[in-house]
Amino acid sequence: MNLISIRRFSAFTYVVSDMYLPEEKKMERRRGAPHLQRLRCPDTHMSITLLTVRETEDVGKYCAAVEGALGQVMGVYRKTAIGINLYLLPPGSGFHKRTASLGLNDATLNLAAPLFADNPRTLGNLVDLVSHESFHLAGYLAGDGRAADERSAYWMGLCSQLTVLGLVRGDNLPGGIIRTGNEAIAESSEQAFAVRRDVQAYMIDGEIRIDSVAGKAMLETCRNTFPAVDAANTPGH
Structure with missing residues (x-):
């Protein structure tokens, strides 16, 4: 799980990232932060x-x-610059870290992701995560009103998987509803479930391939959903 908060001070962008990978009890517990x-x-x-x-x-x-x-998101928000620091750790490692970055006319995202034994699953998850969170940040920098919209961010993640990898697997779809008192997490999980339900229409045998009829239909939906946004022409710029 990655929680991102963003603030703008004139030309400076302040980004706080809370990164959390849950711990599995059966894993060997190590003292201190991992090297x-x-x-x-x-x-x-x-x-x-x-x-x-x-x-x-x-x-x-x-x-x-x-x-x-990242290129998929930059294709939508062409006048934004985002850097990525990506923490790759074994699943169940119990990793938790808060970082902050301050950028002038640009911004840096710190994200954490598990390295699954199934490498295609890892790649799908990386593309989805980076596109999803970069969409929030780049949209904010561009003044796009959709920046905080979780439904759009989940769609960006799936569209990027299809375009970058040529494939969306069932185990890389957004998850189900999480019952929690945290309003932001609850809203995100509800939108994840809604997008998962929408995308099921394109799935054949548990996957979506870009060269299939369903994949081409989804790709067209992606292109219509995410036309290029010029930051100079959005509200607030």
Whole structure:
């Protein structure tokens, strides 16, 4: 789970990220914060850094997934600049960290995601997470009224999965309703369930492929939902 709050002070953007991965009781408990390796994604004009507890030969795939996800959002909000620091940890690791960043005419998101044993599931989740949260931040910077809309953010995540990976798997759809006293989390989970229900119409045998008839129909919905937004022409700019 990643909770993001954003404030604007003149040309400065202040972003607070609360990152949380639940702990599994059966996992070995380690004292203190995990030692993380910082890996800057090469061959990209975007600022993308991966922080992981172990070396992995899949770094190139993770970088490409994050770059593609961020590129989808930047294609909508063309005059915004967002950097990503992505914490990649084993599922059930009990990770919790709060970070803050201050940017001048740009912004940085800190996000946490689990590394599943099933690598395609990991890639789908990374694309979905980065697109979803970047949509909120980039929309805010651009003055788009949809910036806080969870339904739109969930759709952005799924549209990015389809475009970047060519596939949306059933296990990478948004989850069900969470019963909680936290109003923001409750609203987000309700919208996640609504979008999950909408997208079921495009699924065949538990997945959506971009080259299928249903996939092409969903892609058209995505294009109509997210036309390019010029920040200079949005309210407040």
